[in-house]
Amino acid sequence: MIAREHILHKVRTALGHSAGRAAAPPPPARLRIPAWEFGERWKRFAAALEKLGGKAVLAAGAAAARQYVATLTGGRPAVASAAPALAAWGITSLPGVRSEFRDDAELRSACASADFGITTAEYALADTGSLALWASPEQTRLISVLPPVHVALVPASGLITGLDELLTLVPRPLENSSALVLVTGPSRTADIEQILVRGVHGPGEIHVIVVEEREERS
Amino acid sequence: MPLGYNFSFMPARVSLFVTCLVDQFFPRVGLAMAEVLERLGYRVEFPEAQTCCGQPAFNTGYREEARCVARHFLSVFADADYIVAPSGSCTSMIACHYEELFRRDPAALSEVRRLKPRLWEFSQFLLQVAGVEDVGARLPAVVTYHDSCHALRELGIREGPRRLLARVRELQLREMPAGAECCGFGGTFSVKFPEISASMVRAKIEAIRQTGADYVVSVDVSCLMQIQGALNRAGLPVGTLHLAEVLARQ
Amino acid sequence: MTNQPLVRIRETLGDARLQEAIYAATGRLIEHRRQVVAPEALPDYQELREQARRIKEHTLENLDAYLEQFEAEVRARGGEVVWARDGAEVADFLVELGRRSGARLIVKSKSMTAEEIGLRERLEAQHFEVVETDLGEYIIQLAHERPYHIVAPALHKTRYEVGEIFSQKLGVPRENEPERQTRIARAVLRQKFLAADIGITGANFLVADCGAVVLVENEGNARLTTSAPRIHVAVAGIEKLVPRAQDLAVFLKLLGRSATGQPLTVYTSILSGPRRAGERDGPEQFYVVLLDNGRTRVLAERDKRETLYCIRCGACANHCPVYRRIGGHNYPWVYSGPIGQIASPQFQGLTQDPWLPFASSLCGACAEVCPVKIEIPRLLLELRAEVVKARTRERQNRWERAAFRLWAWVMTRPRVYEALSLAAGLLASEEAGPNWLRRLPALLNAGPLRAWLDYRDLPLPGRSFRQLWRRRTAKVRE
Known part of the structure; x- marks a missing residue:
């Protein structure tokens, strides 16, 4: 408490303010949203993600998405989040995919040993090839970071132009969640001789499946 | 009608600020500048009381000494119509840093503001006041242009000198790699840190060597002095010329 | 000097x-x-820079209000804000927190602020095991060095040196391929993340309107540091604030591009508070330490305040x-x-x-x-x-000062100036060539001037411009 008052006092002295003064209005936020049709958004998203070494897939409906995931995982161990869409699209019932766990500890160790982590993402950002993932009771943080491969499914309606649109749609991003993560391509480092290596701590491989909703979502 | 004449058919008057470095060590640059300006029809004057802009003291942190010299400069050029200098660095000292130097001296500050619009770096003067690109020069040689940092970043001089060089007959201009990198002179920097400065200029002359140029051209003799020293030590047969010297050749 | x-x-x-x-x-x-x-x-790169500067300027001018808003927003999300005047107070807090929670192992992601106060060393001295998890920082920690570059801490190390460090410190077979070296570090650090009690991070930004800590990174170590251990502590300078989450649209675009040429870094984590009700992972305790350590002093210097705009x-x-x-x-x-x-x-x-x-x-x-x-x-x-x-x-600086005073005295007296230049012209005889200055008396030729002349030549001061000009003007008149 002493440190708090001391620091605030020094800040106010430095600025010539008295205590309890409200902030002046900030300069208007600068958000620019380009008018891109879905086709343009998809083209840009795929190009940006693939430039980073990620894989972007446009699936015509849930069946196509499920087929892509099934082929990719090939029955190997995968942890899927409990996001309702994954169950509705039939992802959680694929062979090798687990999405129910006794307790948090089991979930954590499953994430640490699985080959794939399967999540949804609320939004995908076209201009940078990014995903926006919120931590939630259904979708934990570790599923998308511990396994060596991250598979994310995004409804086509979530493919937006970019960060500016995201922050326009969600100006206060932490009202209902403790964490929002933007994921832009596979984990990478260039710390040794600036040589690019993928998958240092997070997934070295990322697949983003944009699902065109031809079927009814539950 | 020659360019330097205004509607009253009186030749416009240009006061040279040759800078102390040119005055003492590179007088031919000042003469070349005068020649080009006279050829364009200007009445060229040299206010003899001029010395230095004060930059060496300012850059070394001796502001009071810099102010003395700057005040002298302001008094010498108080009545000039146009002040033209063969240096991006000295021009930017006056145009960009005098206000800082005199921020607590309102009288001097208003002097600076009165003088500023009349002050021009040589290449800027040719393009923006005289409105010429082709001054009728001829130099059969390959040249590369070195951007002096203060001309480039404080005065925004980049395309101007290149446009002027492009109009010189028989001259071939070749860009050097990493052309915007500092040559390492930096005034007192090169005195306080000669080894770092030397290492910087070595990269610069390597870039120059790659162009195969006969001459390096710049709008600042301080850079050229630094570069020429390194060229000499590397035994490279490349010369250095101020832009005015190139434009004076016929 | x-x-x-x-x-x-x-x-x-x-x-x-x-x-x-x-x-x-x-x-x-x-x-x-x-x-x-x-x-x-x-x-719109230049407009983004303008806006970023405006926002930083505004935030610092209203820093007291934003600090209080930030604190209230963190608390509203179940987190705690701790204020620290210097590094010792940060360490005191962490040591106390560590003891209270029975912590032993601490994982850390890259933070210049923590580096600034020597946080790792302070905690190690109190017998905590502190592991750097950014690959470059980890190499530097094993080598007992200090980061070489703000964003590329091990920039000066070759792969061979890294191979040597890993085999010596980790007891693994020597490996010189960055790809394989990275695998080694991943395996070692993965165990640390899962076993750690506390994760310490810095913050690239603090967002006042949602009490958030923003972390940008490429490896995923900051995500693991903030998700796996049961306690997350972010240590941040008070200047890291921005008013609104929406301002991140400007800063994130600039930061990645300026640092490494990435439109966005691989991971951008925007975090506030411990895990919410129902969330099955993420920290149970969330602290933000707001550090002064001299920042208020810089803030008070109006004409140098912008030093605090830096986004590293x-x-x-x-x-x-x-x-x-x-x-x-x-x-x-x-x-x-x-x-x-x-x-x-x-x-x-x-x-x-x-x-x-x-x-x-x-x-x-x-x-x-x-x-x-x-x-x-x-x-x-x-x-x-x-x-x-x-x-x-x-x-x-008596000599230097005297020299500049003398210089200013001469430069404001054109006649003295000219007389001296004539004298120099006489001193420098033609046959001396470009080395003329070296022939000057030893006093003038010592120290800095000597070194300067090792690399460059001052041309022979023959006739000055003013002499030549007078001669030229005289000729024209004739």
Whole structure:
């Protein structure tokens, strides 16, 4: 408490303010949203993600998405989040995919040993090839970071132009969640001789499946 | 009608600020500048009381000494119509840093503001006041242009000198790699840190060597002095010329 | 000026391999940045810089209000804000927290602020195991060194040195391929993440309107540091605030591009509070430590306040021709490059390393690339003047000062000036050639001038311009 008052006092002295003064209005936020049709958004998203070494897939409906995931995982161990869409699209019932766990500890160790982590993402950002993932009771943080491969499914309606649109749609991003993560391509480092290596701590491989909703979502 | 004449058919008057470095060590640059300006029809004057802009003291942190010299400069050029200098660095000292130097001296500050619009770096003067690109020069040689940092970043001089060089007959201009990198002179920097400065200029002359140029051209003799020293030590047969010297050749 | 730094600088300049490594590495970063801020790639780059600067300026001018808002928002989300005047107070808090919660193992992601206060060393001294998890930082920790560069801490290490360090410190077979070296580090650090009790991070930004800590990174270590351990502590300078989450649209676009040429870094974590009800992972306790450590002092200096705008992208260092020669370890404090040259004197004291603001050719490349438009050359000049004042008070610069006074005296007396120039012309005889100055009396030819002349020539002062001009004017009149 002493440190708090001391620091605030020094800040106010430095600025010539008295205590309890409200902030002046900030300069208007600068958000620019380009008018891109879905086709343009998809083209840009795929190009940006693939430039980073990620894989972007446009699936015509849930069946196509499920087929892509099934082929990719090939029955190997995968942890899927409990996001309702994954169950509705039939992802959680694929062979090798687990999405129910006794307790948090089991979930954590499953994430640490699985080959794939399967999540949804609320939004995908076209201009940078990014995903926006919120931590939630259904979708934990570790599923998308511990396994060596991250598979994310995004409804086509979530493919937006970019960060500016995201922050326009969600100006206060932490009202209902403790964490929002933007994921832009596979984990990478260039710390040794600036040589690019993928998958240092997070997934070295990322697949983003944009699902065109031809079927009814539950 | 020659360019330097205004509607009253009186030749416009240009006061040279040759800078102390040119005055003492590179007088031919000042003469070349005068020649080009006279050829364009200007009445060229040299206010003899001029010395230095004060930059060496300012850059070394001796502001009071810099102010003395700057005040002298302001008094010498108080009545000039146009002040033209063969240096991006000295021009930017006056145009960009005098206000800082005199921020607590309102009288001097208003002097600076009165003088500023009349002050021009040589290449800027040719393009923006005289409105010429082709001054009728001829130099059969390959040249590369070195951007002096203060001309480039404080005065925004980049395309101007290149446009002027492009109009010189028989001259071939070749860009050097990493052309915007500092040559390492930096005034007192090169005195306080000669080894770092030397290492910087070595990269610069390597870039120059790659162009195969006969001459390096710049709008600042301080850079050229630094570069020429390194060229000499590397035994490279490349010369250095101020832009005015190139434009004076016929 | 103490000679110690100069001796070390000379060593770096003489190390051909290191010279090549720094120059090439920074050269690549320059090129990566250039591509993504080019008008074709980012037409509104300059407007973004303007806006970023405006927001930083505004935030600092209203810092008291934003700090309080931030604190209230963190609390509303179940987190705690801790205020610390210096590094000792940060360490005290963490030691107490560690003991209270029975913690032993701490994982840490890269943080210049933690580096600034020597946080890892302070905690190690209190018998905590503290592991750096950013690959570059981990290498540096194993080598017992200090980061070489704000964003690329192990920039100076070759793969062979890394192989040597890993085999010695981790007892693994020697491996010289970065790909395999990375696998080794991943395996070792993965176990640490899962076993750690506390995760310590810095913060790239603090967002006042949602009480958030923002972390940008490429490896995923910050995500693991903030998700796996049961306690997350973010240590951040008070200057890291921005008013709104929406402002991140501007800063995130600039930070990744300026630092490494990435439109966005791989991971951007926006975090506030411990895990919410129902969330099955993430920390159970969430703390933000707001650190002063000299920042309020800089804030009080209106004309130098913008030093605090820095978002630690490292672009100024990459583009600095001096940094590119002397590297990151010859700067006296953790912040290297041009930003370090203006920050260190203000945080550490002017006379600690009086040479620092002078080690610049004032080329301005730093200001040209700074994403928040900090006028670094102007601040260097300001600090030079302050150093001179301080040294004058301490009577440390009598010769230099006398020389400049004499110089100013001469320069304001055109006749004396001309007489001296005539004298110099007489001293320099034609046959001396470009080495004429070396023939001057020894007193004039010692020290700095001597070294200067080792690399460049001052042309023979023959007739001055004014003499030639008079002769020319006389001829025209005839």
